[in-house]
Amino acid sequence: MTCKPLLLAGCLTILAATPGFGAEISGEYLEARSCDVWTGPCFANGEIGLSGKEAVLAWKVDKGSWQGVELKNLSAVLVIKGEDTLGFGGSFRISPDPIESVILVDKKANQQQRDALVAFVKYSAKKLTQHVKRVESTDIQFKNDHVEGVGVLKAGDLAEIETRELRHGDCICTNEDIFYPPLTDVDNYHPAFTKQLKYTGKGLNQTWELPGQRSAFLATFEK
Template identity: 35%
Template structure:
């Protein structure tokens, strides 16, 4: 079985699982960055050092609470800009990283504080690295049947992605080369179909259409547990 097929089976099995314990927080995740993640060493080595310094991470929480606050139905997005390629060790490769948080404009102060803590816990970043938080209509979605996903935030983020397919291979040596930037219960590498991000506070704007730069996945976190970025 190919590595791609195995990743897709893992994601499908997790996304379609029925029910979780009441003390668990669960949801779906979409990620896109400015380097290829479903690729081979030849492409990855060519991009290392100059690409992959930007990424967008989106979570939608379907049920559960964090920091004592019910977050069911909430979505949150983090746009990051790093000094180095976000590679095998994710944010640990970054040396320096700055982030912009995007939350729904209808959230109250308690929800905003809990979402911020959730993102910091998941990424391993600290509050000082988040230089701005903005509020808009935030949508993060993942279709578990087709394994397609999207992130939509006002004029800042427009991402649509699908799982990678055998036809996306170029050198016939592709795999999920870099892992997702956060720990997930299940994931599959994907293709960013439309990918436009504008983050003025970070001084960055990028477009990555038709690129093998995405991850689609799901997270399930036990009450009180911590999951941090790949280190």
Template identity: 30%
Template sequence: MKWTLLALTGAGALGAGYLGLGAMRPSCDGGSCETPEVRAAHRLVPALVAGSSKAPEGVYLEARDATVWGGACHISSEAVSGGRRAALGWSFTGGSHDGVDLAGTQVVAVLEGSCNLQGGEVFATGEKAEVSSQIWVDAPSELVRNAALAFVTQIADLGSILDVHLAEVTVDYENDQFVMGVEDSLSVKGEALPDRSCCTMPESRWYEPLAEVDESVVGNPRECRFEGVAGSLGRWSFEGENSVFVASIASE
């Protein structure tokens, strides 16, 4: 089953659609001029936007088809042959966006670029990749899916979104072990660098996460493969290298 994203134009558009009750408040200079209907609508707003003041929180994972932390020669050898593909995953453990509770929702986006996704920045090539993506969402309702999609597209450039699928998605990180998966399409498993050398030797970290995140560390996948999507994204795998970012979802 697929759910096609028809009009994702940003968080503001979605928020206005769901929470437009505020527009019913009359403009008055002094005194109360609210009608009974408007007052009733205002009493409903807290229930609709409960928890809206709490920013989304949870786990972020990102797997690349290139090493993100390593020696200069190693990194440069992959500059052209790799770096064009990435899988980004979010697992929301709490918080909300546009007044919608995101807890329990998981999203994975797989990106493919016309060239290295960050080559222009890292290697000063001046190139900017044209990016296409496919997205998978595991959420309890269309309302939650819309809010989650609005949030992730706000904090990450996913390029041209070709399709959005409803699927069973896994994004998890515990005791330095990470897992990201989409049914039979994507499987990423591994661990964060136990000595955190990516933090003590930042000069060897060439890339940064493609999404806004907090406190990222580098991981090494023992398994990382994407089976592709017919007619849009190709198959790829990249295992046994320092090619994963593990982080917390960025606060709004």
């Protein structure tokens, strides 16, 4: 039985606590999608083209600045909807373009910080932000616990992610592994079970609530 994430999470926490030398900005990352990312080929084949077209991504800056603007302790969220399964780097040929998106920025940010957060998100997720439909400020609460596999994101009443660690009972095919990598360039990533994935905001002509999937990643970032 392949349950690699169960063995890796503790080690990743140690790595996550030490930003790389020369990093301008670093922090925590959380992602959840509407299809399993930790799965076997049989399940992935059944979902391709039918699910996985939606995702919520979040960054929390622990240290650093962007474009000369201090962003410590501020967060940003990217909500996306594609035309096909969002599977960059996976084993199937997928064409999710065009991808529409909404950016949510921390309401604690001033205008200069808000602009810098938007620029940071666009830089970090170039493929996913070609068609930004809306930018909105909201209260953002975000915390990752890499040891427990618990990530919690609440972006006002607009977006939500809650995860737990993957367990042996989550293995169905017995050959599960990371089938799709994260949608952005991140470090120390490991998959988790999504207890809740929700978007109720405007801009995408669609809302969703998708609990109970093996569809999340906890990670760190530095740039």
